[in-house]
Amino acid sequence: xxxxxxxxxxxxxxxxxxxxxxxxxxxxxxxxxxxxxxxxxxxxxxxxxxxxxxxxxxxxxxxxxxxxxxxxxxxxxxxxxxxxxxxxxxxxxxxxxxxxxxxxxxxxxxxxxxxx
Amino acid sequence: xxxxxxxxxxxxxxxxxxxxxxxxxxxxxxxxxxxxxxxxxxxxxxxxxxxxxxxxxxxxxxxxxxxxxxxxxxxxxxxxxxxxxxxxxxxxxxxxxxxxxxxxxxxxxxxxxxxxxxxxxxxxxxxxxxxxxxxxxxxxxxxxxxxxxxxxxxxxxxxxxxxxxxxxxxxxxxxxxxxxxxxxxxxxxxxxxxxxxxxxxxxxxxxxxxxx
Numbered sequence: 469x470x471x472x473x474x475x476x477x478x479x480x481x482x483x484x485x486x487x488x489x490x491x492x493x494x495x496x497x498x499x500x501x502x503x504x505x506x507x508x509x510x511x512x513x514x515x516x517x518x519x520x521x522x523x524x525x526x527x528x529x530x531x532x533x534x535x536x537x538x539x540x541x542x543x544x545x546x547x548x549x550x551x552x553x554x555x556x557x558x559x560x561x562x563x564x565x566x567x568x569x570x571x572x573x574x575x576x577x578x579x580x581x582x583x584x
Numbered sequence: 585x586x587x588x589x590x591x592x593x594x595x596x597x598x599x600x601x602x603x604x605x606x607x608x609x610x611x612x613x614x615x616x617x618x619x620x621x622x623x624x625x626x627x628x629x630x631x632x633x634x635x636x637x638x639x640x641x642x643x644x645x646x647x648x649x650x651x652x653x654x655x656x657x658x659x660x661x662x663x664x665x666x667x668x669x670x671x672x673x674x675x676x677x678x679x680x681x682x683x684x685x686x687x688x689x690x691x692x693x694x695x696x697x698x699x700x701x702x703x704x705x706x707x708x709x710x711x712x713x714x715x716x717x718x719x720x721x722x723x724x725x726x727x728x729x730x731x732x733x734x735x736x737x738x739x740x741x742x743x744x745x746x747x748x749x750x751x752x753x754x755x756x757x758x759x760x761x762x763x764x765x766x767x768x769x770x771x772x773x774x775x776x777x778x779x780x781x782x783x784x785x786x787x788x789x790x791x792x793x794x795x796x
Contacts, residue, residue: 469783471622477783478629485636493641494649499736499761500585502648507753513760516647530748531590536597538589542684547639561639564678568635572674573628579615580624 479569486565490547490557504530585653585732585739585762586679587694589687592746600742601692607669607700614666623662626787630658631671633776638675642768650765653698656706656731657773660724661780663789668703669695693742697735706731706773711790720781720792721774728773729766736762 469477497505497518505511508526511518531537547564549556592600619627634654641649654675655668676694679685686694709727714720740754749758781792 471625471784474784474787475625475629478626478633482629482633482636485633485640489636489639493639493651494643496641496643496647496649498585498641499644499648499650499758499765500587500739502646502761503740503749503754503757504591506757507749511647513757514646518647527590533747534590534593536589536592536594536689538594538687538689540589540684540688542680543682545684547683547685560683561636564639564683565632565636567678567682568675569628569632571678572631572671573624575674576615576619576624576627576670579612580619580621581616582621584618584620 482565482569483562486561487558489561490554585694585698585736586676586686587690587697587739587743589689591687591743591748592690592693594689596742596746597687597689597693599692600690600696604673604692604695604700607666608673608695611666611669611673614664615670618664623787627658627662627667627671630654630661631674634658634671635675635678637772638679644761644764644768646761648761650761650768652769652772653702653732653735655699655702656710656724656728656769657776659703659707660710660727660773660777660790661788663707665700665703665707668706669699672699672702693739697739697742701735701738702731705734721778724777725770725774727770729770732766732769733759733762736765 505523506513510522510526544560547557547560549560637652641651643649655672658671659665659668673695676686680688680691706727709730710723713726714723736758740758743749744751744754781788
């Protein structure tokens with residue numbers, strides 16, 4: 469396979485995953501969040517039910533404990549575009565994927581010695 | 585496994601940033617010396633694919649989910665643990681700054697856990713296991729699994745130092761969940777390596793067959 473073809477197929481696979489992810493991705497808490505909720509009594513370790521009120525309280529409790537109250541409003545919080553629904557999520561992940569492509573290409577280009 | 589800002593006190597978060605910066609500097613040195621012209625688009629595509637697949641949370645038992653990290657894959661394909669650091673640093677930067685996934689003050693900890701540990705355990709796990717069992721894909725699976733599991737264990741230790749998780753419960757829960765999520769990491773790492781090796785065996789830093 470030629471390099472150009474390989475790159476095009478690679479980008480196509482990444483974009484297919486990016487478009488599909490918002491529809492297929494599980495909304496369950498990830499491993500770290502799940503451990504956090506379990507430790508703070510908002511979810512059983514090996515159970516499914518998440519107590520939303522206890523989860524909210526846990527987040528406040530942990531900020532008070534660590535004192536790290538740094539807050540930051542991301543442009544596309546949680547891979548979504550404020551005011552848009554599923555289409556916004558698809559757009560967010562697609563934008564992120566294309567941004568990675570360009571950013572990593574530029575950083576790699578700048579970092580690499582030209583005579584490599 | 586993206587740690588949010590609130591989980592680690594600022595002073596400790598700064599320490600992880602310093603450790604991360606040392607590895608970022610080494611990763612940039614790796615890129616300067618080893619990244620050939622023909623590899624640059626490959627690294628970019630790999631990073632884009634890793635970003636996309638990180639958005640795909642796969643359900644596991646116990647009302648939980650997990651997704652691939654990808655540092656092991658980057659390190660194996662590009663033939664250096666620093667490739668994992670290089671790619672994951674940029675993935676985590678974009679995730680944190682643009683999407684609010686993973687904290688800003690604690691980004692150093694996330695880079696250490698996923699980029700550094702993922703890259704080193706993935707790369708040396710793969711080369712070591714491959715030299716013993718001889719099968720590259722089985723080695724990639726095990727190394728991918730181990731990279732995720734060790735990242736999670738280190739994360740639990742950091743959160744115990746932070747006072748956020750008790751050590752015993754943190755290790756038990758993080759270990760249990762990520763022992764399962766690691767199967768996702770190992771599986772995708774092995775499949776992606778197979779696809780890349782089938783399409784372009786020449787771009788792999790290390791041949792799939794006999795160890796060089």
